[in-house]
């Protein structure tokens with residue numbers, strides 16, 4: 382992957398092959414990230430079918446408040462896991 386320019390990355394969801402199958406089935410690294418750490422920072426919203434990654438947290442009186450971002454590409458193998466449109470649709474549905 383060294384030297385891969387940003388331009389070669391798929392510029393839109395149409396350019397990338399969508400990974401079919403449940404989250405964590407695209408590669409071993411993602412599978413391990415979802416199943417091995419006791420407090421994984423990846424979170425699957427089963428109702429919405431969206432995969433999130435916690436990017437930070439803030440301490441509150443009620444405990445930590447988490448900042449989650451939807452994952453579009455697998456950070457390990459680069460597979461397209463979900464599109465921004467899907468995430469947006471899921472967010473719209475949940476309101």
Ligand SMILES: [Zn+2]
Pocket residue numbers: 407408409411455456457458459460
């Ligand atoms: Zn992967």
